[in-house]
Amino acid sequence: MAEDRDLVALLKRGNIEALESLIQRWRPRAEAYARSFLRDPHAAEDAVQEAFSRIYALRTDLDENRSFSAYLYTIVRRICIDFLRKQKRFPDLPGELPDPPVESAEAEYIRNWERLNRIHLLAELDETDKNILFAFSLEGKPTKQIAKETGMSDGQIRIRLHRIRRKLKKGMNQDA
């Protein structure tokens, strides 16, 4: 059976089979770890799927010489904390957050911490903001047209775009 480092090297080149093998190998343990945070099997499953998605989105930044499991657990942990924060259950948690089941899962494992953080922040945007960002920046739609399509005012769309910019900037500065 291939080592993680070999699979990560393949994954960096966009090899789907390598991703599949890593999922098969790590999904059960990552879900168990997420369940220890969330106490909800469905939320844990979703958190781990989201973690694999973020890893695949960041595949070119992976380092095969580092521990894949540490990287995975770091991302799962972040997703779980965000989930709990949204559920307003986070205030009860400090002190009882489970440690990742690896020696260390800190920034040393992540070559491009800034990009990982940007992906986290983007993934956490709500669906409306994602759609507005997509329509404005990639489809090139004017804010007035987006306003018409979403039932909001032109001003609201501009404010949302500004807030997205600010949120990403602020998030990047905070976590740098």
Added chain:
Amino acid sequence: MHDEYLNDVVRRANTLNILEQAAALNQTGRFNVVRWVVAAAFGLLATLLPSACTAQTLLPLI
């Protein structure tokens, strides 16, 4: 392996990559460039037009 699970992972990853591109474009502020060009053009016009009009009026009289 559930193909559906894998497909979802790839789909979500692609969405994130697209959002990343969108965010990069949004950071630069698409309409800011247009605003600056329009403002500069207006500024030039407002500065030079009165002088040009005055010159055009006065020149035949001199």
